[in-house]
Amino acid sequence: MPELPEVETVCRGLAARLEGRRLVRVELRRPDLREPIPAGFAAAVRGRRVEAIRRRAKYILIHLDGGPVVIAHLGMSGRMVISDGPAPPPGRHDHVVFETDDGATITFNDARRFGLLDLTCEAALAGHPRLAGLGPEPLGADFTGAALALALRDRRTPIKAALLDQRVVAGLGNIYVSESLFHAGIDPARMAASVQGRQASRLVAAIRRVLRAAIAAGGSSLRDYVQANGELGYFQHSFAVYGRTGQPCPGCTCDPTLTGGIARLIQANRSTFYCPHRQR
DNA sequence: CGGCAAACCTGCGAGC
DNA sequence: TGCTCGCAGGTTTGCC
Numbered sequence A: 001m002p003e004l005p006e007v008e009t010v011c012r013g014l015a016a017r018l019e020g021r022r023l024v025r026v027e028l029r030r031p032d033l034r035e036p037i038p039a040g041f042a043a044a045v046r047g048r049r050v051e052a053i054r055r056r057a058k059y060i061l062i063h064l065d066g067g068p069v070v071i072a073h074l075g076m077s078g079r080m081v082i083s084d085g086p087a088p089p090p091g092r093h094d095h096v097v098f099e100t101d102d103g104a105t106i107t108f109n110d111a112r113r114f115g116l117l118d119l120t121c122e123a124a125l126a127g128h129p130r131l132a133g134l135g136p137e138p139l140g141a142d143f144t145g146a147a148l149a150l151a152l153r154d155r156r157t158p159i160k161a162a163l164l165d166q167r168v169v170a171g172l173g174n175i176y177v178s179e180s181l182f183h184a185g186i187d188p189a190r191m192a193a194s195v196q197g198r199q200a201s202r203l204v205a206a207i208r209r210v211l212r213a214a215i216a217a218g219g220s221s222l223r224d225y226v227q228a229n230g231e232l233g234y235f236q237h238s239f240a241v242y243g244r245t246g247q248p249c250p251g252c253t254c255d256p257t258l259t260g261g262i263a264r265l266i267q268a269n270r271s272t273f274y275c276p277h278r279q280r
Numbered sequence B: 001c002g003g004c005a006a007a008c009c010t011g012c013g014a015g016c
Numbered sequence C: 001t002g003c004t005c006g007c008a009g010g011t012t013t014g015c016c
Helices: A006-019 A041-045 A145-152 A159-164 A174-184 A198-215
Strands: A021-028 A052-055 A059-064 A068-073 A078-084 A095-101 A104-110 A117-120 A263-267 A271-272
Touching: A006 A052, A006 A059, A006 A104, A006 A198, A021 A041, A041 A068, A041 A117, A052 A095, A052 A174, A052 A263, A068 A078, A095 A263, A145 A159, A159 A174
Parallel strands: none
Antiparallel strands: A021 A095, A052 A059, A059 A068, A068 A117, A078 A104, A095 A104, A263 A271
């Protein structure tokens, strides 16, 4: 799925086109996503003006005038795509279609249906069960080395798994965890609690650097992800380790045919990519 | 309580 | 060509 940089890119694209516009039509074509779209969703949204579109972790928050807030999650394969001009004929896996007062069509498409659309209101947003337990935003001021070290201190799980836990830090996924650990020089199998002090600070710096670069590139397009304008991201060309099993490590000068290059291991049922030589 | 595997659902590429 | 298998960016559940 879209991880933080992809969701951020989608949010920016949606905000640029939709803020200030009114949603004049909402069509639920297939409401049984990961969770059923709540009853009354369309009625609550229809006719409202979009005041702001923000991101929290991997959630897209669409603030509407008068208080309703749409919470959208793209799961593994979700897209939110804008098209201008005449509404395109609905395609396979187009589950929800919005239309604005100035003729934009916004389509929520999700082949695997791991995504979700939920509805809350301004007053209940912070306490919403999907958002309440989330850790700090990795690009926020409160995500410091000291804060991460504290969050990891009691974790007896590999650092890879800890960083995927949205309560520790919100918005990382499988790609950017591998990339960040590489740039920080930390072995993904290391016990989370052992990442302290200077290493926690290095890890924070690496996470922020990787995420910023990925956002600047419009995210990573592997299979399903596209920006709100339909364009692809291109950060996948900058991966140091993700999906690069056997290829040379960008930081090592030794011959990959001798060292084996980038290695892959399975942790908590998910692939991790790393350089056994540089990550300790 | 904590950690891990499996489940949710569909598509795609590789290999036979 | 066509089948089966393994794999995929996330999150939640349930079991040990």
